[in-house]
Amino acid sequence: MSKPQRIAQTDAVERIASFNAQWDRRLLPLKFEAMAHDAATFLRATAHLFFDRLRHVELPPSPLIFGCGDLHLENFGSYHGDNRLTYFDQNDFDEAALMPASVEMVRLLTSIIVTIRLHEPDGLHARRSAKAALDAYAGALAQGKPSWIERELARGPIGALLSGLSGRTHIELLDIFSRVGRRGRRRLLRDWRRTLPLSKEEEHRFIPAVKAAFDAIGRQRGEPGFWKLRHLAGRIAGKGSLGRPRFVAVVKGHADPDGNVLIDIKSSWDSVVLRATGTPQPQLGDAAERVVFTQQAMQVSPPALLHPILLEGQPFVLRELQPREDRLDIEALIGRPKRLLPVLETLARIAAWDQLRSAGRKGSVSVDELMDYGATDSWRRDLVDAASACAEEVERDYASFETAWRKRDPSLTAQLVSVPGHKVPG
Numbered sequence: 001m002s003k004p005q006r007i008a009q010t011d012a013v014e015r016i017a018s019f020n021a022q023w024d025r026r027l028l029p030l031k032f033e034a035m036a037h038d039a040a041t042f043l044r045a046t047a048h049l050f051f052d053r054l055r056h057v058e059l060p061p062s063p064l065i066f067g068c069g070d071l072h073l074e075n076f077g078s079y080h081g082d083n084r085l086t087y088f089d090q091n092d093f094d095e096a097a098l099m100p101a102s103v104e105m106v107r108l109l110t111s112i113i114v115t116i117r118l119h120e121p122d123g124l125h126a127r128r129s130a131k132a133a134l135d136a137y138a139g140a141l142a143q144g145k146p147s148w149i150e151r152e153l154a155r156g157p158i159g160a161l162l163s164g165l166s167g168r169t170h171i172e173l174l175d176i177f178s179r180v181g182r183r184g185r186r187r188l189l190r191d192w193r194r195t196l197p198l199s200k201e202e203e204h205r206f207i208p209a210v211k212a213a214f215d216a217i218g219r220q221r222g223e224p225g226f227w228k229l230r231h232l233a234g235r236i237a238g239k240g241s242l243g244r245p246r247f248v249a250v251v252k253g254h255a256d257p258d259g260n261v262l263i264d265i266k267s268s269w270d271s272v273v274l275r276a277t278g279t280p281q282p283q284l285g286d287a288a289e290r291v292v293f294t295q296q297a298m299q300v301s302p303p304a305l306l307h308p309i310l311l312e313g314q315p316f317v318l319r320e321l322q323p324r325e326d327r328l329d330i331e332a333l334i335g336r337p338k339r340l341l342p343v344l345e346t347l348a349r350i351a352a353w354d355q356l357r358s359a360g361r362k363g364s365v366s367v368d369e370l371m372d373y374g375a376t377d378s379w380r381r382d383l384v385d386a387a388s389a390c391a392e393e394v395e396r397d398y399a400s401f402e403t404a405w406r407k408r409d410p411s412l413t414a415q416l417v418s419v420p421g422h423k424v425p426g
Contacts, residue, residue: 012049012397013404017411019048023243024234025417026196031242032412036405039398040115044074045239046397047095047272050107053393054276057386059102060379063365066294066358067104067351069095069273070240072111076347077327078162080320081301088149088158089299090354091325094241096294097271098363099279101355101373102383108351109134109387112344114394115330123337126391129344131384136345140352141374144367147353148300149346157343161328168323171258177321178231178250180257186250188233195248196234207232209311210249210265213318217307228252230260241266245314248321262321263305267314282362288315297358 016035020028035045043050047070068075068090077091109130116126140147154162177194178186188195198206211229218227228251235248245267253261268287284290288308296302304320333340352374359367373379405412 012400025415027243029416032405036402038118039395040118042398043114043394047240051272051276059386060382062100062102063369063373065101065355066364067099068093069097069271071104071108073330079303079325080322082304083301085150093291093295095271095273096291097273098281099273099277103277106387110390113391119334121334121337133344133348134380137348137352138374140349141370144371146356173323184256185230186257186260187231194236205312213309263318264321265316265318267316286315288317291317297361298354
């Protein structure tokens with residue numbers, strides 16, 4: 001196969017401005033400021049741009065798999081499963097789709113290369129580190145046996161992360177997001193770092209819709225008292241999804257006030273992966289049902305209370321907001337290469353395990369075909385070449401965006417509305 005073609009040059013700033021113009025303008029200053037921080041954060045927040053670029057990159061042939069669609073170093077973390085155990089796995093499936101395995105993995109390899117080149121740690125080479133992770137991925141596929149990581153099985157930095165979560169309590173999380181108000185019921189705090197108050201229009205539209213959705217879930221699960229809505233607010237979280245409709249709810253749970261439960265309600269949309277692949281998709285319902293199906297198929301145990309719903313005709317995914325959620329501090333590990341490289345290899349194996357777990361479902365290839373793919377190495381160098389080309393493009397796009405943002409380019413600032421407490425640079 002020939003070397004990857006140079007990715008077509010287009011105006012990254014204009015594409016970013018156009019893509020984000022449809023979302024909550026109050027949150028765009030926060031999103032753009034985060035994107036301007038460094039190339040790795042920029043990569044996380046611009047999946048739409050990445051997959052636009054990927055159409056012009058030649059990838060080696062690969063089997064069809066279900067993937068999360070936005071596989072990067074920050075898309076792994078801890079969560080509480082429906083079985084109440086704590087796991088470490090992929091944890092964001094907004095862009096999930098049926099796709100060639102090379103499309104899923106080139107984004108992870110690009111994330112590795114961009115992150116290592118950003119920090120330039122002694123003893124780590126970006127391309128060699130990506131190749132080591134890819135070899136670990138292929139080896140896990142070749143074994144054909146999906147495994148998983150839970151607290152009792154974890155070692156190294158991941159084990160330390162999961163062990164450190166064991167002391168976090170449900171009440172501590174409630175106190176971060178809410179306070180006890182009148183009649184002993186919790187209300188969400190006005191905190192621009194985490195929540196936004198609903199506008200009058202949002203209150204009119206979404207509070208009745210959320211109550212109706214919760215009533216339906218309560219009847220379905222045989223626990224109607226648990227799902228009584230106490231308070232609803234907008235939620236500020238994420239990078240790429242920041243600005244899209246998202247809410248946090250307090251429900252009665254196991255009793256007011258300290259038995260209350262926090263629910264994350266996140267809008268769903270068509271996967272941007274299809275910009276690059278055009279792969280025909282199985283019939284999985286609306287966007288939220290696609291996300292939930294893929295997450296349940298790939299993870300050994302899905303997060304607690306994972307459920308697709310419709311609000312005002314728009315698809316959303318809800319799940320419990322938990323005290324045992326966290327991500328690895330990749331920047332802290334960068335300075336310790338002997339600890340970072342095994343982590344990168346573990347993350348790649350997790351990707352392989354999740355692909356094996358969902359093999360044979362709705363158009364994805366069989367476990368045997370994934371094993372055969374993992375056992376060959378003819379495609380690996382080409383995939384690392386493609387990731388290197390993508391990393392160079394990400395860095396160029398980041399440089400263009402960072403300059404435009406610091407200079408307050410009108411295409412980025414024209415539609416901004418400041419969030420209280422946050423100073424837009426200028």
